[in-house]
Amino acid sequence: MAIWGKKKNKETDPETREKKKKVGLIRRLWQKFRNIDWKNPVNRWKLLFVSLVGCIVVFGGGYGVLSLTNSPSFCSSCHEMAPEYSTFTASAHSNISCVQCHIKPGFTNMITHKMKSMKEVYYHVTGIPEQIVQTEEEAVSNENCLQCHSKNRLVTASGDLKVNHKGHIEKDIPCITCHAGVVHAKIAARGINTEEVRGHWTKENAEKLMEQKYLRPNMGSCIDCHEKVNNGEEPWKEVAYNVPPNPEEVQNKLDEQTKKASGEAAATETKEGEAVADHDEKTQSIILQGIGKQKKDVKISMECKTCHKQTEIPKTHQAAEWSGNHGDTAVQQLDKCVNCHQDSKWAREIPKEDIMSILKMKEQETKASKYTPNMTVVKDQARTNKFCSACHSDRPKGHGDSNQWLTTHAANAKTNDQKAECFVCHDRDKPKVDSDNVKAPTDVYCQYCHRTGFKDDKTN
Incomplete structure (x- = not known):
């Protein structure tokens, strides 16, 4: 009998049995590695060769993966990227890779x-997003743009616009504040890259959908930013100002506003009416500043000629009494008038669009004939276009004093053409609140005084 107890049985002792268990693969490899005679030069050369091959496989494979994922063809392999890839291939940046814009320089x-x-x-894998939208974190930085473009540019490529790019960049204004649509034509803001329309994004359709007004800097962005600067703001410092709004976030905000507005329909309608009136007044003020009829002491002039080198007043506009006699020209050449006098070009906000409507419109444009003079079209344009209503809302000089004009204006409204000119600003009958017609610039309507009717009605 042993002093310290019974002698352990090696066959039945648990610790001994555990040691006899098969060693794991990694441990066995490590044991073999430790047992190698590293003093032998041959073994050291074998290790060097294996390490070299391993590095080639790891780093070469990694580089291959990076190169593959950096190529535009990799982006196009996903169905949800069809609109973005189609616009990219149809843009002026199609010769560079996606990552040169979307990833900051540096490994x-x-x-x-x-x-x-x-x-x-x-x-x-789990669920394709309804719409691809660039987030604030992934906004294209100036570093990416300056890899190819010089900041020492004072005029645009067309030579018309005077823009101090260096001055803007030194103020930390992101390039995408003005050039947000240069590659993808602002398809996210227009709402035409959603899941339901991705199948329509072919190369041919992309060329139709990439309109110049979305590819080039939006004048509305310039006007909006300059006006905010004149009010002491620096809007570009908010990243959200430079990227398209996330449609889901916008919808959530609208849903919250709808819930808060429930039970307060009348108050909400009043606020909306006031907001529309303020917006119209603001737009008209900017237009009057732009054409030089309303000057203000501001940091940045809002006149067109401040930035546009080639903006000139046409000779026809310089004729005497042009303001009061341009109606006939507007009827005959409305298509030319709206090339310059179109307030929608001055708006920063991008309206939502329907991709099928755009494609149909493009087909009609190719088949469309020359503009046909149409007084009804001119009247609606004069009422909706802020360029027109900015002046039409004021009483014309030719109307004279109210007491004299009321008794003598009949001579100016004898023919149908003369009456048509009157109806640009005035409604014939009392406008209905729920009417679909465009509201007249003035609240004065003919029936207000002619309550017993008109001579033409009685003769007919």
């Missing part, structure tokens, strides 16, 4: 972006 930025992009793979 670290590249790897960081690849890690963040794993969520896009997750969304592709």
